[in-house]
Amino acid sequence: MTAEPICETTFVQTLLDIAKFPERHRAVANTWADHFGVPPERRDEFILHYLTHTSSTRCWCVSLHKDDSVPRPTVARFGRQLQYFDGRLISAVRFDEKRKVPVHAPTASRALTLAHQLIIHGGAQALLTSFSKHARDLALHESQLSIKPLMKLDFLAASEEGRNKRFYGPRNRFYLTCIGATLKKFCQSLDQELLHAVRSVQCPSAQLYNWLARGDRTRRLQALKAQPVLIPVLVIGHALPWPHLADSGILEQCPWKDLQEYCGSCDDDCTRDGAGLVGHAADTGLPLNKVLAWLFSTPISAIRYLGQQRVYDTGSALSRLNAEGLEAGWGDLIAGARLGNRRPSTKAQWRSFYKFRSAIPWSLLRALPDMNALLAGCPTDWADPAWSNITTKLVDLRELFSSLDRAGSRAALNTKNRLNAFVGGLSFRQISNLTDAFHGELEAIRARLEKAIPPEPSDAFTRWPGLMLNTDTITCCETGLHIVELRCADDLDLEHHALGHCIDTYDYHAFSGNCRLLSIRSGATPLASVELALRAHGHEHKTGQSGKWTPRHLHVVQI
Structure with missing residues (x-):
C-alpha cells in the first residue's frame, strides 16, 4: 500500500534535483539521452546522474606549502587517479567510487591525509603529460562514468566507435584539457631541473x-x-x-x-x-x-x-x-x-631504416647476427627508391616460413629450423633468388596438382566473406581511383597476371580469415594490391583484450 507514494516521492524528488541545474546543462543531458535512446523509465535517472557527474571536472591540485624556492609536496587528482609528489619522488594510485575522494579541491591537511591513505595501496602510472595513452584512458573513463546508468543497460554505450564518437569526441577532449591544466599546475611544484x-x-x-x-x-x-x-x-x-x-x-x-x-x-x-x-x-x-x-x-x-x-x-x-x-x-x-657507412643520421633516414627493419620477417631477423651481411650490395642511401622493392622481397620471404608452418609435420619443422639458420648468413641478393625459386616451385606444384586432380570450375569463384559492407568497390572522388575488394581465387589470379606478384597464392589465407585483399585501380587497370590483417596491440595480448576487434586494429601488412 505504501509502494506507490514512495515511488511518487522519489520521482518528484528526482525532478526537483534536475531542476536545480541550469537550463543549458539540462538541454545537453536531454540531447545525450536522445542520442543513446535511454528508455523512458530510466531517462530521469540518466539525466540526473549526467548532470551531477558533469557539474565538476574531478581534477584538482593542492600544494602542501607555499615556498616557491624549493620543490613543494603536492597532491593532485586526475579523474580516478590520485597523484602525490612528496618533494622528491612522484607516485600515483587509481581508485574506485568506494574511496571517498573529494570532487573539488580539499584543504592541504585533507589532501595530505588522502595521499597517505591511498598512495600506499598501489602503484599506478603517474602523469607528466596529457599527451599520452594513459591520460586518454583517464579521460575516456570519466566520459564513460558520466553515462554509467546507461552502461548497465547497453554495454555498447561504452564503445567510443561509430555513432558514439559524437559523444565521446568532445567529452574526451574536455577532460583531457582539464587534466592538462591541472597537470601544468602540478608540474610547477616539481624540481624544475x-x-x-x-x-x-x-x-x-x-x-x-x-x-x-x-x-x-x-x-x-x-x-x-x-x-x-x-x-x-x-x-x-x-x-x-x-x-x-x-x-x-x-x-x-x-x-x-x-x-x-x-x-x-x-x-x-x-x-x-x-x-x-x-x-x-x-x-x-x-x-x-x-x-x-x-x-x-x-x-x-x-x-x-x-x-x-x-x-x-x-x-x-x-x-x-x-x-x-x-x-x-x-x-x-x-x-x-x-651499419657502418649505412648508418642513418637524419630523421628521414632513421624512419626509412625503421620501416625497412620492421618489414623483415621475425624468423630472419632473429637469425641475423647483424645486418651488414644482409645488406651487402644494397644502396648506401636510405632515400634510394630501390629500398621499396628490397622491402617487398623480404616480406615475400614470410610466405616461405608460413608454408612450412601450415604443413605442420615434424619434417616441415626441421626444415624450418634449418632454414632459419641458413638465411641468417645470406645476402639480400641470395634471399631474393631463394624467394623467386620458392614461388617458381609453388607454381610447378600447383600445375602438377591441377593436372592430377582437375579443379571444379566453381572453386575459383567461391567467395569468402568481404570486409566492405554492401559493396566491393569504393571510388575516391579526389583521385578517381577505385578500391576493389578481391573476393575469390579468380580475382587473385587476374590480379597476379596484371601485376606479376604472388597474390594468387593468398586464397588460403583469405578463406582462413587471416587477411583481406584489396586492389587499387585506375579504371580497369590494377596499380597496386593491399593486404590487410587484424593485429592486437602489445598491451592487449597481456590483458586478454585481443578478441575485441575495432577498426583501430586494422593493419596494412603490405602494399
Whole structure:
C-alpha cells in the first residue's frame, strides 16, 4: 500500500534535483539521452546522474606549502587517479567510487591525509603529460562514468566507435584539457631541473624523473645527457639484455662485479632491473659507454654514435618502446648504429631504416647476427627508391616460413629450423633468388596438382566473406581511383597476371580469415594490391583484450 507514494516521492524528488541545474546543462543531458535512446523509465535517472557527474571536472591540485624556492609536496587528482609528489619522488594510485575522494579541491591537511591513505595501496602510472595513452584512458573513463546508468543497460554505450564518437569526441577532449591544466599546475611544484631534463629527451615519464631523483643527481643527469635514448629505454622498459657465452646459452659473468647482481637467474628473466643497473653504473662512476657496449654485445663505436645522435632524429625512448614493446626498445637503435657507412643520421633516414627493419620477417631477423651481411650490395642511401622493392622481397620471404608452418609435420619443422639458420648468413641478393625459386616451385606444384586432380570450375569463384559492407568497390572522388575488394581465387589470379606478384597464392589465407585483399585501380587497370590483417596491440595480448576487434586494429601488412 505504501509502494506507490514512495515511488511518487522519489520521482518528484528526482525532478526537483534536475531542476536545480541550469537550463543549458539540462538541454545537453536531454540531447545525450536522445542520442543513446535511454528508455523512458530510466531517462530521469540518466539525466540526473549526467548532470551531477558533469557539474565538476574531478581534477584538482593542492600544494602542501607555499615556498616557491624549493620543490613543494603536492597532491593532485586526475579523474580516478590520485597523484602525490612528496618533494622528491612522484607516485600515483587509481581508485574506485568506494574511496571517498573529494570532487573539488580539499584543504592541504585533507589532501595530505588522502595521499597517505591511498598512495600506499598501489602503484599506478603517474602523469607528466596529457599527451599520452594513459591520460586518454583517464579521460575516456570519466566520459564513460558520466553515462554509467546507461552502461548497465547497453554495454555498447561504452564503445567510443561509430555513432558514439559524437559523444565521446568532445567529452574526451574536455577532460583531457582539464587534466592538462591541472597537470601544468602540478608540474610547477616539481624540481624544475629534473623536469627540464626529462622533457629535453622527449620522454616526460615519471619513472625517468624518479630515476634521476633517486641517486647521484649530477652523475645521472650526465648519463642521461650522454645517452638520451638508451638510458630512458632501460629505465622505463620491462626487460634488460644480458650477453651469452658463444653457442652455449649460458649468461656471461659481468666484468664489473658490482653489476653482477642484476644478471637474474635465466635468459628470459624479466625481473632484471634495467633502471637499477644503469643507475648503479652512473652513481659509482663506471664507464657508461663500455657498460652499455658489453650489455648490448655491440662495438663501443655504435654506442658512442647513438650518444651523438639527436633525439629528434632517432625518435625518443617512448616512441621506440611503443614500436618494439616494453620488453625491447633498443633493437632497431643498436642495429642501425652498427651499419657502418649505412648508418642513418637524419630523421628521414632513421624512419626509412625503421620501416625497412620492421618489414623483415621475425624468423630472419632473429637469425641475423647483424645486418651488414644482409645488406651487402644494397644502396648506401636510405632515400634510394630501390629500398621499396628490397622491402617487398623480404616480406615475400614470410610466405616461405608460413608454408612450412601450415604443413605442420615434424619434417616441415626441421626444415624450418634449418632454414632459419641458413638465411641468417645470406645476402639480400641470395634471399631474393631463394624467394623467386620458392614461388617458381609453388607454381610447378600447383600445375602438377591441377593436372592430377582437375579443379571444379566453381572453386575459383567461391567467395569468402568481404570486409566492405554492401559493396566491393569504393571510388575516391579526389583521385578517381577505385578500391576493389578481391573476393575469390579468380580475382587473385587476374590480379597476379596484371601485376606479376604472388597474390594468387593468398586464397588460403583469405578463406582462413587471416587477411583481406584489396586492389587499387585506375579504371580497369590494377596499380597496386593491399593486404590487410587484424593485429592486437602489445598491451592487449597481456590483458586478454585481443578478441575485441575495432577498426583501430586494422593493419596494412603490405602494399
